[in-house]
Amino acid sequence: xxxxxxxxxxxxxxxxxxxxxxxxxxxxxxxxxxxxxxxxxxxxxxxxxxxxxxxxxxxxxxxxxxxxxxxxxxxxxxxxxxxxxxxxxxxxxxxxxxxxxxxxxxxxxxxxxxxxxxxxxxxxxxxxxxxxxxxxxxxxxxxxxxxxxxxxxxxxxxxxxxxxxxxxxxxxxxxxxxxxxxxxxxxxxxxxxxxxxxxxxxxxxxxxxx
Amino acid sequence: xxxxxxxxxxxxxxxxxxxxxxxxxxxxxxxxxxxxxxxxxxxxxxxxxxxxxxxxxxxxxxxxxxxxxxxxxxxxxxxxxxxxxxxxxxxxxxxxxxxxxxxxxxxxxxxxxxxxxxxxxxxxxxxxxxxxxxxxxxxxxxxxxxxxxxxxxxxxxxxxxxxxxxxxxxxxxxxxxxxxxxxxxxxxxxxxxxxxxxxxxxxxxxxxxx
DNA sequence: GTCTATACAGCGATAGAC
DNA sequence: GTCTATCGCTGTATAGAC
Numbered sequence: 382x383x384x385x386x387x388x389x390x391x392x393x394x395x396x397x398x399x400x401x402x403x404x405x406x407x408x409x410x411x412x413x414x415x416x417x418x419x420x421x422x423x424x425x426x427x428x429x430x431x432x433x434x435x436x437x438x439x440x441x442x443x444x445x446x447x448x449x450x451x452x453x454x455x456x457x458x459x460x461x462x463x464x465x466x467x468x469x470x471x472x473x474x475x476x477x478x479x480x481x482x483x484x485x486x487x488x489x490x491x492x493x494x495x496x497x498x499x500x501x502x503x504x505x506x507x508x509x510x511x512x513x514x515x516x517x518x519x520x521x522x523x524x525x526x527x528x529x530x531x532x533x534x535x536x537x538x539x540x541x542x543x544x545x546x547x548x549x550x551x552x553x554x555x556x557x558x559x560x561x562x563x564x565x566x567x568x569x570x571x572x573x574x575x576x577x578x579x580x581x582x583x584x585x586x587x588x589x590x591x
Numbered sequence: 592x593x594x595x596x597x598x599x600x601x602x603x604x605x606x607x608x609x610x611x612x613x614x615x616x617x618x619x620x621x622x623x624x625x626x627x628x629x630x631x632x633x634x635x636x637x638x639x640x641x642x643x644x645x646x647x648x649x650x651x652x653x654x655x656x657x658x659x660x661x662x663x664x665x666x667x668x669x670x671x672x673x674x675x676x677x678x679x680x681x682x683x684x685x686x687x688x689x690x691x692x693x694x695x696x697x698x699x700x701x702x703x704x705x706x707x708x709x710x711x712x713x714x715x716x717x718x719x720x721x722x723x724x725x726x727x728x729x730x731x732x733x734x735x736x737x738x739x740x741x742x743x744x745x746x747x748x749x750x751x752x753x754x755x756x757x758x759x760x761x762x763x764x765x766x767x768x769x770x771x772x773x774x775x776x777x778x779x780x781x782x783x784x785x786x787x788x789x790x791x792x793x794x795x796x797x798x799x800x801x
Numbered sequence: 802g803t804c805t806a807t808a809c810a811g812c813g814a815t816a817g818a819c
Numbered sequence: 820g821t822c823t824a825t826c827g828c829t830g831t832a833t834a835g836a837c
Contacts, residue, residue, distance in 0.1 A: 411705055416830060416831080417830085417832085418830080428832090429804060490766065491621060491702075492699070494766075495620075529787075543780075546764050550756070553700075553763045554756050557759060577788055605820075626813075627814085637821065639815085639821070642815080646814080
């Protein structure tokens, strides 16, 4: 389990402060509405100073994306061979919390991808590797006999696609439920999509966790 | 089945041309990047003329949203009592094609909602009514014994949530597959999510359509 | 590292002539 | 209905002093 250090804003360097404040403001008010003037003003520094650290707005966005990918990679738990139900759920939840922190990359992806096409490539890449992870996992569960026998192979492939679909889209769907739905809600949601594919015994066991 | 008339651009009034061109350009280049200047230039009219018809950019967006809602409402087919499998699939597909035409409201919703909060309310409202529709449909299928008996009631409710989730999010997920995936693909995708909840006989029948 | 000052382009929107 | 011209504002980015 990774430990996140809680750091006070005034302990950060100016460069780090810019990143932290940018993330918060982009998430809340939108990348297209937040200018380098806004960020500088909010931090009580000059715009010139901000541009000394980051020559332009895209450089800030690229740094944020780099940080996001780094955190996601650091949170990988599945070693390719074994993954019990609880571990799987907790790993999913951890990933969802990181995604929530960097939700601009999911809720504002069109805006960001148009500004920086490389970020789109990075996202596509990320989900390709996630899809392989999930296919491995399905393969393990299959060989352990946890799936129903009357489900066709193509339908099991569909399950993998649906899994990735949900991970990519939950922060978008969350927008339609302003208050109600947290990362926990969608982690359980993702989990639930597996249930009807499992055999009766496994399904009962999984349902307990929810 | 609704008939869409194919109309040449030069048969439209200036006011209609503005709407058609705006839709195309917003979809392709993003609402935040397309200005009234761009639209006017592309149409070969002056910016002043454009502002005569639509006093500001938001007025164009509101009109587009109004048109979208009108088309969706006109395409409603489910009468609340009967809906066979083929009808259901074709109705889904028709809805998906309309959504694809107006994809800005799904792929750029954060940008648009921040500009015009009423559009968010309209979207939330739309999906609330769609959710009720789907719950009615599930109720019918349930009473006809088409669902598996060993699936819990809460899991059936989950199916309804997942259904709405997919409708809201497929155009977002589509972004990750630039070439491959069409409205047809996601209509089938949506359809497939029902399969493991159905009893064996019904599942086989549904699977034929895919 | 941090500041002030400024250049320059592009935005939304309006006025007024035809 | 359509045009040209223009205002005021805000955006990114840079130069140069401390």
